[in-house]
Amino acid sequence: MKVVIAGAGSVGRYMAMQLLAAHHEVTIIDQASAVATRHRDQMEGITWHIGDACELDTLAATGCADADVVAAVTGDDEDNLVVSLLAKQEFAVPRVVARVNNPDNEWMFNEMWGVDLSVSTPHLLTALVEEAVSVGSFVRLLSLEGGRARLAEVTLAAGSPAIGIELAALGMPRESTVVAVLRDGHVVVPRGDTVLRDLDEVLVLVTGDSDDDVRRLLVG
DSSP: OEEEEEOOSHHHHHHHHHHHHTTOEEEEEESOHHHHHHHGGGSTTOEEEESOTTSHHHHHHTTGGGOSEEEEOOSOHHHHHHHHHHHHHTTOOSEEEEEESSGGGGGGOSGGGTOSEEEEHHHHHHHHHHHHHOSSOEEEEEEEGGGTEEEEEEEOOTTOTTTTOBGGGTOOOTTEEEEEEEETTEEEOOOTTOBOOTTOEEEEEEETTOHHHHHHHHTO
16 A cells, blocks of 8 residues: 655654555655754654645655655644645545644544545544543534544443343444443454443444434443
8 A cells, every 4th residue: 555644743754664564665744854864863764755745746746646654744734735736626535634733623624625534633532531531421522524434432330221122122323333342351253132231432433413322322
C-alpha cells in the first residue's frame, strides 16, 4: 500500500515508521527542510519531500495520484482540510484520513472536504478517560464517515437490562452491531449465543439514529 503523509511532526513521523514496519511504501511531505535533515537518517526507508502539501504541484510530485491513502496530520486544521480536499478531488485518492487539532473544527471534517475518516485527539482522549471511569454510561469513542457511524462503548452496570441476555435475543437495531465484548481483560468475539454479564465492556458500531435505542437496551 502506498501512503502519503502530510506533516512530519511527531504524529506523522510515528505513523510513517509504523506503516514502514508493516511493509508499506511511505512518503512524508513537510515544508521544513530542517525537520527532514534532523530525522531522515533515523527513518531509513521513508521517502521525504520538501514542499507545501497544500499545493497541487507538491502532491503531484509525491505521486499522490497513485496513493492508496493520504493522511493529513499537520498541526493546522486548515492545512489538513485543504490537503484532504485536493487529495480526494484532484487525485481521487481512495482513502483520506485527517487529524483534527481543534475539536471545534471537527464538524468540517467530512466528505464535502474529502475526508473519509477524521480523528480528533482531544475528543478521543476525553472519551477514553470517560470510558475508563464510567460504568453504565454510553460513551462515544470514535466517529466514522463524517459522523454517520459511531463506535461506542458501554460498561454494563448491575442494573443493565442486557445482563443475562443472549445477543440474538437482545433486539439490537438493524443500524447497530456489537463488534466486541471485553470481559476480565480478554476480548470475546460476539456471537448470537453470547450471554452478556455484569461489567462486560460492550463495543457497538452504531449508524443512523439508533443511539437512543442502543442506549436503552444496554443502559436502561
